[in-house]
Amino acid sequence: xxxxxxxxxxxxxxxxxxxxxxxxxxxxxxxxxxxxxxxxxxxxxxxxxxxxxxxxxxxxxxxxxxxxxxxxxxxxxxxxxxxxxxxxxxxxxxxxxxxxxxxxxxxxxxxxxxxxxxxxxxxxxxxxxxxxxxxxxxxxxxxxxxxxxxxxxxxxxxxxxxxxxxxxxxxxxxxxxxxxxxxxxxxxxxxxxxxxxxxxxxxxxxxxxxxxxxxxxxxxxxxxxxxxxxxxxxxxxxxxxxxxxxxxxxxxxxxxxxxxxxxxxxxxxxxxxxxxxxxxxxxxxxxxxxxxxxxxxxxxxxxxxxxxxxxxxx
Numbered sequence: 001x002x003x004x005x006x007x008x009x010x011x012x013x014x015x016x017x018x019x020x021x022x023x024x025x026x027x028x029x030x031x032x033x034x035x036x037x038x039x040x041x042x043x044x045x046x047x048x049x050x051x052x053x054x055x056x057x058x059x060x061x062x063x064x065x066x067x068x069x070x071x072x073x074x075x076x077x078x079x080x081x082x083x084x085x086x087x088x089x090x091x092x093x094x095x096x097x098x099x100x101x102x103x104x105x106x107x108x109x110x111x112x113x114x115x116x117x118x119x120x121x122x123x124x125x126x127x128x129x130x131x132x133x134x135x136x137x138x139x140x141x142x143x144x145x146x147x148x149x150x151x152x153x154x155x156x157x158x159x160x161x162x163x164x165x166x167x168x169x170x171x172x173x174x175x176x177x178x179x180x181x182x183x184x185x186x187x188x189x190x191x192x193x194x195x196x197x198x199x200x201x202x203x204x205x206x207x208x209x210x211x212x213x214x215x216x217x218x219x220x221x222x223x224x225x226x227x228x229x230x231x232x233x234x235x236x237x238x239x240x241x242x243x244x245x246x247x248x249x250x251x252x253x254x255x256x257x258x259x260x261x262x263x264x265x266x267x268x269x270x271x272x273x274x275x276x277x278x279x280x281x282x283x284x285x286x287x288x289x290x291x292x293x294x295x296x297x298x299x300x301x302x303x304x305x306x307x308x309x310x311x312x313x314x
Contacts (some may be wrong), residue, residue, distance in 0.1 A: 003027075005034050006141035007106075009091070011043060013134050016119045018112035019141060020081055022105055025069045029083040030105040032061045038139035040147040040175060042293050045120070045127045047301065051094025053120055055136050056289045058149050058174070060282040062087045063222045067103035074099060079108035079116060085223070086215050087289050089138065093120040128301050135175060149174060152279035159267045159276065163283050166260055170287045177294050184253045185298045193252045200303060206252050207295045209245040214288030217241040221281045225274050234277055235268045242284075257291065260284065 003024065010017035022030040036059035046052035052073075062083055073082065074096045082090040082102045091108065093116045108116050126134045139145040151167040154160040183189070184206065187199045194202040221241070225234055242261055250258025264280065271277050 005030060005106075007034075007037065008139050008141050009108075010137050010139075010145070011119055011122070011134055012137065013132075014119060014122045016115050016122070018108045018116050018119070020079075020106050020108045020112075022081070023107070026067050026083070026103050026105050028065050029062070029067060029103055032059055032065050033057060033083055033089065033105065033138075034140070035059075035061075036150075038137065038143070038145045038147065039149075040135055040137045040145070042175065042297060043123050043126075043134045043136040044293055044296055045123045046096075047127070047296065049098035049100070050096040051117075051120055052090060052092055052096055053123055054088045054090040056087050056286070056293050057083070057089045057138070058286065059087065060150065060152060060286065063219045063282060063285060064226050070101045070103055072099055073102035073104075076104060077107065079110070079113050080104050081106040081108065085219060087219070087286065091116065093117050127297055131298065133175075133177070133297060147175075152282060154276045154279050155273060156267070156270050156276060159264075159270065159280055162260065162263050162267070163280055166280075166283045166287050169256060169260075170283070170290050173290055173294065177298060178256075178291065180253050180255065181291070181294050181298055185300075189253055191251050191253070200300070202252055203295075203299060206249060206254070207292075207299055209249055210254075210288060210295050211292045213242070213245050213249075214285050214292050217245070218281050218285035218288060222278050222285060225277045225281070228274075231272055231274065231277065234274075235271065238268060238281075239265060254291070257288070260287070 005022035007020050007022060008017055009020060022034060036057060039058050041055040041057060043053065043055050063085055073092060078093055080092045083105050084103060123134050126132055137145045149171045154163050185203065189202060221234065221238060243265060246258050246261035
């Protein structure tokens with residue numbers, strides 16, 4: 001049986017395509033990504049770790065699929081592909097400084113490493129300077145591209161309606177920036193958030209709350225449920241972890257997120273099934289991760305361009 005899985009990663013807006021092969025270092029993660037192809041996503045770039053591309057993959061199972069093999073991502077060759085529990089597909093294309101344990105699933109072809117580096121530079125310019133979104137498409141080699149955002153059904157009718165609405169909103173903003181974030185980044189903040197009429201401070205705090213809400217709160221709740229945490233504890237953890245950041249983000253202008261969260265919290269007592277719990281939390285995780293991706297893209301990083309790292313003598 002041939003387990004070789006060849007994929008193409010393309011960025012049509014900048015005219016670059018690279019070929020890659022998924023390998024057997026983490027076969028479950030590679031299979032999860034493979035099963036989710038094709039898809040499109042807003043392409044992001046690491047802002048702290050170095051020369052690294054990543055985007056949110058619309059694959060719910062990445063939130064919890066176990067990894068068999070981990071590496072210090074600084075040590076592996078350029079072109080290495082990673083999948084993570086943050087629902088990211090990452091690609092190293094140069095030096096990384098963060099000593100993070102990561103889960104490799106494949107590698108870009110050596111012949112395409114120069115093209116990959118060019119894509120990295122173009123995406124950095126997009127995120128840091130121009131704010132023109134670059135969309136990535138990941139597809140099986142030789143097959144049609146496209147995009148479908150999957151939906152997980154729930155047994156409870158009211159919570160299933162919530163899941164349908166969260167899914168529809170995620171689909172609506174997946175490749176187009178949410179109006180709430182555009183308004184926020186342009187200083188239109190109905191609540192008046194931002195002391196002394198500042199906007200940058202509010203943007204900073206919104207970014208700081210949105211990312212962990214998806215990554216740690218909802219992603220963590222999915223993993224806790226699949227690890228067998230009893231339902232009463234899961235309901236209590238949801239209340240403890242989700243309410244405060246979502247309420248703050250609602251005050252800052254993310255009204256839909258706060259509305260979804262209030263409806264989720266009010267329906268928690270009807271959640272007695274682990275499968276339903278995983279489904280609604282996975283929908284919330286993907287929605288928050290999508291918001292987080294747009295936050296990182298829209299944030300005015302150039303505001304700190306005068307602050308540059310200096311070499312420290314040892």
